[in-house]
Amino acid sequence: MSDAEAARALAEGHLVILPTETVYGLAADAGNAVAVAAIFEAKGRPRFNPLIAHVADAVQAEAIAVFDARARALAEAFWPGPLTIVAPVRDRDRVCDLARAGLDSVAVRVPGHARARAVIAAFGGPVVAPSANRSGRPSPTTFADAVEETGAFAAAALDGGDCAVGVESTVVSVLDGRVSLLRPGSVTREEIEAVVGPLDRDGEGHRSPGRMALHYAPDAPxxxxxxxxxxxxxxxxxxxxxxxxxxxxxxxxxxxxxxxxxxxxxxxxxxxxxxxxxxxxxxxxxxxxxxxxxxxxxxxxxx
Structure with missing residues (x-):
């Protein structure tokens, strides 16, 4: 399937398995609550766990989130790439309530995988794309594993090769004048502090995906x-x-x-x-x- 066909599937409210540099995602239109609910159903994911809105560039990001100077500095330093920024939501319609877990913030990033950005650009808006695994299972970093996990729920599946990074994105919040690390990833604490200075130690973890106690777990203990x-x-x-x-x-x-x-x-x-x-x-x-x-x-x- 072509990138344009995948974008049409998203516009029609279908789910698409999408490659990123971190892990494979199960993608849907971020503003379509019915499509987002289908992701939760496919994954068996708790509905209070927010999703990341993936966008094609920083312009799309600032259309849905309110960035201050430090958020812009982080975006300039690490996008496209495996950094998610949690900021106040600007457009509640483009990233629906269900995708944000009812919060007044939105998690957003520009993925480093060129094919992911091409699909999102062709779609023309934010796409939520949590890892394409059943909730709590190890995230898929190969096309075959993604299809095995949730392929039955997707109208399209795009093969982008093995994921280069292999762990989900780093998540930082830029809220109320504070920058906090909510989830560690391949963009390290030290790299972030080199851009924005020392991080606040009291981040609000509920604003980040992937913070369940039992997560990424295989069947074996x-x-x-x-x-x-x-x-x-x-x-x-x-x-x-x-x-x-x-x-x-x-x-x-x-x-x-x-x-x-x-x-x-x-x-x-x-x-x-x-x-x-x-x-x-x-x-x-x-x-x-x-x-x-x-x-x-x-x-x-x-x-």
């Missing part, structure tokens, strides 16, 4: 920070000489490689139906903050 796995567990290793190479998140100990492999390895391990999945310790600095956040949620802890 997950244990984290494991040095000695149990005999009946699969160990997802990190670093030289840790575990079987087949299951390693990064044999060299590279955090970006580990992030790109994280959800794929969780899915592959889960297909083996082990008694459990153990994960080696991951350093907490830089991108490791985002990886550990996803792992804590997969293990059932609030991060």
């Amino acid at each position: 997950v244990r984290i920070d494991v040095v000695e796995p149990r005999p009946d567990e699969i160990l997802l290793g990190f670093g030289p000489g840790v575990g079987a190479l087949r299951w390693s998140l990064s044999p060299s100990g590279d955090l970006r490689e580990a992030a790109a492999n994280l959800f794929r390895r969780l899915r592959e391990a889960d297909r083996e139906q082990p008694a459990g999945i153990a994960v080696s310790p991951i350093p907490a600095q830089g991108l490791g903050e985002a990886i550990n956040d996803r792992l804590r949620r997969a293990a059932g802890f609030v991060g």
